[in-house]
Amino acid sequence: MIRVLLALLMLGIGGEIRAQEISQPPVIVRAALPEEPPVVGQPIVLRVTVLVPTWLPQPPQFPSMETPNLIVRLPSRASNPVSETIEGETWSGVSRAYRLYPMVPGRFSLTQKSVGVTYADPETRAPISIDVPLGPIVFEATVPPGAEQLDPLIVAQGLTLTQELEGNDGVLGEGDALTRTVTAKITGSSALFLPPLIAPIETDAARAYPKEAAVSESEDRGVLSGMRLETTSYVAQFGGTLELPAISVQWFNTKTNKVETAQLNGATVEIDAPAAPREPVISRRQIVVVATILAILAATLRLSQRYVVPPVTAALQRRRARWFNSEAYASSLVTDAIRAHDLSQVYRALPLWEARCPGQSGSGLQTALAAVGKGFYGKEPDGTEAWDALSDAFKVDRKSRLARSNPNILPPLNPT
Known part of the structure; x- marks a missing residue:
């Protein structure tokens, strides 16, 4: 089968x-x-x-x-x-x-x-x-009732904390060392559940040198036990106080079905040494950053002066020269003189404009000039009407000359 x-x-x-x-x-x-x-x-x-x-x-x-x-x-x-x-x-x-x-x-x-x-x-x-x-x-x-709030969650038969302080013979001098060794032992569970024990310190009085934590496990008649060993050495640097914080670990006891706390007292150690130097307004790192930025800006400015400024300046000068040599500039001189009611300036500006805008002046422009001159050299008042007529005559004459010099400009559709 x-x-x-x-x-x-x-x-x-x-x-x-x-x-x-x-x-x-x-x-x-x-x-x-x-x-x-x-x-x-x-x-x-x-x-x-x-x-x-x-x-x-x-x-x-x-x-x-x-x-x-x-x-x-x-x-x-x-x-x-x-x-x-x-x-x-x-x-x-x-x-x-x-x-x-x-x-x-x-x-x-x-x-x-x-x-x-x-x-x-x-x-x-x-x-x-x-x-x-x-x-x-x-x-x-599952989590046993009463242990829901534990973080980290430690469930064991027993947990103890012990510590040793070596080198604490009173006041520490500059360069003296104090070593703190903390041992956590757990019974009925793995040592991997034990959290870090020695917290970092924040002080300038001493510098901490922690060793890597040592974790070990053992078994006795089916009961797993473990140990976590942490060691940190503190080297005195400046005068002040070294505060070693207290240590506490909460855990759930399977024998009593209650949350218990294992604790170690902290320690205070005085350090007799020169005071720590004051922190500068600008740190060394900030000085390096600022110096680097200034160096970059100086190099950029030097390169700009050598490779950017000369061509830009030459271009601006060429543009300015084209403007001063243009018909538009000459016509602006005439227009400004008429607006200022300066007849002598009008007669000085007109030849420059006529040279840059060739053509025969219309009778309207000559008549308007004569009317202004009659009021300026005669005994008639210098009225604004004559100047307004001269301004209009100049615009008409300029438009006519520009049209003749540029045949591509079309005449207006509805001439008036």
Whole structure:
């Protein structure tokens, strides 16, 4: 009879799988978890059991259960031989225990896991190797009541803090060092849950030199413990006071089901040294920035004077020369003289304009000039009407000359 992989048994949220082909007896792989939901930071034991009807020439290849936000530990003697009576026959195998520590509350799913099994064929005693898949392993971690507000969330059987101060023999002098060593010990959980302990200081009196934190773990009879060691040395620089802050860590005690606080006192150390120099109005960095900007501006100005200013100045001079040599400039002199009622200036400006705007002056312009001259040299009053007539006559005469000198200018559609 031909059989395929067949799921025979599910225990809790674990599963049991048998695999059998024509000449192969079944192999049972079972994954089981406790029925109680796990608590964040506390271990939950996942047990994977492999059973065969003969024996295992090689140890099973158990999968890794590593997944984000889940600490996986193998206790001492994590794998043990097991036997079980199935349908009247004794099956033997190996059981592997994993200790899982959820780091955050929520749902965890371990999928796509398989166990490599090599067992002896009952008839030929030849080794047969197969991979038996595990069913989904799902659980949800919870937070114990009363610990919802803890940040970070630490759930353990015990937590203690101790500290040592070396070099604190009274007042520190310039260059003297004080070393603070803080040790946090946790029982019943991983040391990875412990937060940083020594906070940075903000003072000019001393400079802090922290070492990298040392984290270690150990296990005693199935109980995980750990330690976090932090060391910071403070070197006195200037006169003043060095304040070492107090340290406190809140945690949830699984023995008392209460939130407790582990505390360490701070320390105050006087430093006998010269006072710290006053901060300058402008820092050295700002001086460098300002000097750089001024240097860039000076270079830009120098380049502009050499390569930009000369051509621009020459262009402006050429433009000014074209204006002074233009008919428009000459006509503006005549117009300004007429507006100022300055007859002598009119007679000085007219020849310049006529030279730049060739043509025969119309009778209207000559008549208007005569009328202004009669009022200026005669005994008649110098009325504005004669000047207005001269202004109009000049405009008509200029327009006529410009039209003759530029044939492309069309005459008005409705001449008046």
